[in-house]
Amino acid sequence: MIDPLQVSLKIAASGLEAQSKRVRIVSENLANAQSTGNTPGADPYTRKTISFETEVDRITGANLVRVESIDFDRSPYRIEHDPGHPAADASGYVKLPNVNMLVEMADMREANRSYEANLQVIKQAREMLSMTIDLLRNS
Amino acid sequence: MIDQIAPFVSQGAGSPLAVSTATRAPHLASPAHSQAADFGTVLGKLITDSADVLRAAESNAVRGIMGEASVQEVVESVLAAEQTLQAAIAIRDKVTAAYLELSHMAI
Numbered sequence: 309m310i311d312p313l314q315v316s317l318k319i320a321a322s323g324l325e326a327q328s329k330r331v332r333i334v335s336e337n338l339a340n341a342q343s344t345g346n347t348p349g350a351d352p353y354t355r356k357t358i359s360f361e362t363e364v365d366r367i368t369g370a371n372l373v374r375v376e377s378i379d380f381d382r383s384p385y386r387i388e389h390d391p392g393h394p395a396a397d398a399s400g401y402v403k404l405p406n407v408n409m410l411v412e413m414a415d416m417r418e419a420n421r422s423y424e425a426n427l428q429v430i431k432q433a434r435e436m437l438s439m440t441i442d443l444l445r446n447s
Numbered sequence: 448m449i450d451q452i453a454p455f456v457s458q459g460a461g462s463p464l465a466v467s468t469a470t471r472a473p474h475l476a477s478p479a480h481s482q483a484a485d486f487g488t489v490l491g492k493l494i495t496d497s498a499d500v501l502r503a504a505e506s507n508a509v510r511g512i513m514g515e516a517s518v519q520e521v522v523e524s525v526l527a528a529e530q531t532l533q534a535a536i537a538i539r540d541k542v543t544a545a546y547l548e549l550s551h552m553a554i
Contacts, residue, residue: 318523430526437530442537444538
């Protein structure tokens, strides 16, 4: 497993894993972009953030990536005046999630690109391995 | 060297050729015996390792179907298994070809 190409495959696989978790968080944020509380003055859905960190693989010494933590975005909620809403406070304001759809879409696109990049690494490494093994075959 | 390849071929292909060459090999192989023994164990280890990789891929694929493993995990292990199998087959072909070459040798 010390073969650098095999190690690249492993690293790229960890990248795929991390990016897919990122897409998961984005989809949670997007799906809950309108989720409010249902008691007066209750907090709505809080946007989640995800951060990555380097993880050293003990066997190969490779720097893999893994999800460090999934946190909450502490920016203020959006406020809307809607006295009829079940979550409206005494003065008729409703707190809406601090999710910005545009930011989420950009994040999703970035995760997608990252995922693609890792896939390309896998493709390339696999092709290089196969080409090398092909040397053994009758030419 | 030849009798050390024999376990590999017999393990890999179950070929009767391996047995017949192994019996007449000792006097050929004696000079490089200690070094060749290492080669045999290395090949043996290689085969057990590849078998392990294949088995892991198989169980991962099953777990993937049952929804317990992620697609990425399944693809990673199946790719690893594919590479291992390709390498093992290529090496086996080379070794069998070497045996055939020997059997065609004029005495």
